[in-house]
Amino acid sequence: MPGDSVLYSERPEWSDIQPIAQYETVTPVAPIFYSDEYKDATGYFRAVVKANERSERVLQLTEHIIRLNPGHYSVWQYRWSTLLALGSSLEDELLLMDELATTYLKTYQVWHHRRLIITELGGKSNPARELRFIRQGLNVDSKNYHTWAYRQWLLAHFNEDALWEGELPFVEEMLDEDVRNNSAWHHRFFTVWQSGVRAGEEDREYTLNRELSYTKEKIALAPNNGSAWNYLRGVLDFTKTSYSTLRTFIEPYTAPRDESEPEVLDLDNPLPSKDAQLPCVAAIEFLAEIYESEVDNAKRAAELYRSLAEVHDKIREKYWNYRVGEALSSAGQVVAS
């Protein structure tokens, strides 16, 4: 364990190795002041690499260094090729990774090493267990990039119906916890649209309608949520569905609530929640794009973009003015042609 170990230079079982200093002939700039423990261990690591030694003690040494510095990719690489050379148990290695991935969640290497193990185990691996492990990791850090990317890789790599089956309920659980978790929204897009057609999802029209309903509902809950709007746009773009089809839904989000209007329950077009802070920038933008796609409505589109530039979203004034120009110039092109 780090901190309480005897230096390798004092261990008789390592006496056959002459450690190699990091900088032998050069006085480096920007030196790091390593602990004696780290300096000692990496000196022996350089020596075993030079000797191309593959042994149990190399596995111990590399684990020791990884615990001191999990970002040392050369140590991971050497450990991996040593595991293969020795024919070591990859199941045991995976158990070690369970512990290390939890401690060093943000390190690239812990996730990549896991991927190497699972790939090598192939048919002997247990991807369902991996999905459960990932879920635990997300409890600690619900937006960890590597964790999500690993989950997506795992699903695509094995591509088994039994694994895919649980993904939609899983995403919904994540979004119920935090409807603003963009990683979860991306995972939904990955699962529903970008990884083939899942069993039971062959009716794409049905899938589209289900996704639109789900997203509308989430937008109604908390309208100022960029993740949900981006998902909505993603679905429409992917399925080549016109934005205009959502006009009825969008409009109540583009203006302050009209308290005098009696509320009409329309299940297809849920209204903003009572506490919604309207108007919603993303809805105004969406409506402007609907206008932009229509003949003769470029001026209305430009007006909406201008309202974003001048009133509702001034930080992006430059961008919204760019959109004003785009809308008006393409309208010009339509007239000219």
Added chain:
Amino acid sequence: MYAPTKTDNYPTQTSIDQAKVEQILAHHNPNYISPTLPNPHSPTSPTSPQTPQTPHSRPQRNEAKLNKQSHINFLARLLIQGFPDRYTSQDASQPWLIFWIVQGLSLLGVGLDAGNKQKIINTLLACQSPLGGFGGGPGQAPHLLTTYAAVCTLAIVGRPGPQGGWDQIDRKKLYAFFLSLKQPDGSTLVSPHSEVDVRGTYCLLVTSTLLDILTPPLSASTPSFIASCQTYEGGFASASQPYYSPYFKVRNESTLMSDPRPPLGEAHGGYTFCAVASWVMLAPLRPPSNPSSPPNPASNPQTSPSPRPEYPTSQFTPSQEEGPKINTRSLVRWLTSLQGSPLELGAFRGRTNKLVDGCYSWWVGGCFGVLEGLGIDGANFSHYSHSKAHASGGQGGQGEGEGKSEEDEWADDDDALFNKRALQEYILYAAQAPTGGLRDKPPKHADSYHTLYNLSGLSNAQHRVHPSAEVTELLEKNWVDTPPPSPASAPTSTPPSPPSKTEETEETFERPDIYLSKLPSESYEAWNARRKRIWMAASAWSEDESEGSVAYVGGSDNRVNASHPLFNLTITHSRGMLNHFYGQSFVVPS
């Protein structure tokens, strides 16, 4: 003006974390006035009627000042004295530590003395692997990312000739190392047995561009890999699921998905910078247009036609005849969406619904500089907005009627697509650590990484750097072809590398392996034409010094040097290294 992010009275972890950051940043905003503002650094209850601020807790108007000297001291101290024990986590990133310091100093206008330059050169050369490429430290495996850091640092401190660092880069082995990492889908491993992601693609393309080893085999299928990483949001993910199975012994081909190559991970600022810069660097490899033969889809990057394609655009149905495409409309929309509110002082976040961080001043803000390489800026339609009067003082964090010094007057007519003023305010007000160096956000400590990427972002927000048509013309005129080896003196294969010690005299020293990037099937004319395109495209980036293109919040004392949007090196350092490796001597007049 300083409204908190709308939460629709529906709190989740994201909105709770967001509110905390907004509260902290309010204390760094000199224009934010609220008597009930709780101080997040003090234990005072938010409901306390007293104003918890001390007079020093908030910057004054005249504190829009870049504390250059304290940042220089911070960086110089790290370079000379080194890093404490906790930086052991960066032991595999030693060339990065040096790059962050040295490029940070370059942006601050500080050059190093010959003695320190030589020490840096020697340190980096000690990290060069016998296998080619540079590792995280001596004896470490070569890695694409540390190779970028080492080569770019050598662009700053190195020189031609013996011990100069440039001609000691073993380009022949480096090229072989790069080729060994290539995957069938156009991606590259970052190092043997390591992961694939677009950071690796970017680092490979920067170094091979600078060192004249960018070839069609090295970039084969790379455009389609990059395009496959774009997500529905418009930004790019780390990587995509390959269309091939890398482990046939484990899975057979039939298990590959029918819809290939989904992005792995969501749209992310860092990966997006790498992807878009890579896309731009690949453009000169596109063969000169020949209408009779369709271009090779795997090596022909294209963007959606400008100014706007048929609506709505989608990259999800790539037409194989036209080659891979990226959707620049959704990209620009997503990039601008990441700029924080006035309450967040206009800083950038790296993903939708995440927190702002000073380093995205470069990874996201810097993307707008890269987009100039695709001809995208606000200028296309600026006449629609320039005519109108700008009612409020600033566009970003400024309250109305704030007294501004003459020098601080904002022309407000720059053609940027993002709010350059606001971003500068974040960097000046919130990202500077009191004891020197810059940081993610208060109250965090400064570090060398955040110091460089805040300064780079500041540079990009102060200057407009773009591929200049005039400079391109000059470069075109002044390019000199590298002649084929004369039959008497030249060996049939490439000369040995590196030259042995006895040959290293000032008089006879020559660039090793000058024909390294020539393909066996390629004529010398075609080889020179390709190198010329790459050299011109990289060297043409110039600072636009016309009125309205340069603007310094807090006055011109805050100026930092302009940075090349593709490489993050100054223009001078970029061109110096390019000239050496392409055998050119033309110096663009300033």
